[in-house]
Amino acid sequence: MTFIKICGIRTEQDLRIVVGAGVDAAGFI
Structure with a gap:
């Protein structure tokens, strides 16, 4: 769930x- 923090x-x-x-x-990242 680290990507969630990266997204803010x-x-x-x-x-x-x-x-x-x-x-x-997923496409946005």
Whole structure:
């Protein structure tokens, strides 16, 4: 979950968005 910190995502809500848009997040990284 280190990539989450790199993205600057520290809020649970943001984390949910990443999980929901995991494909977009992976492509964004």
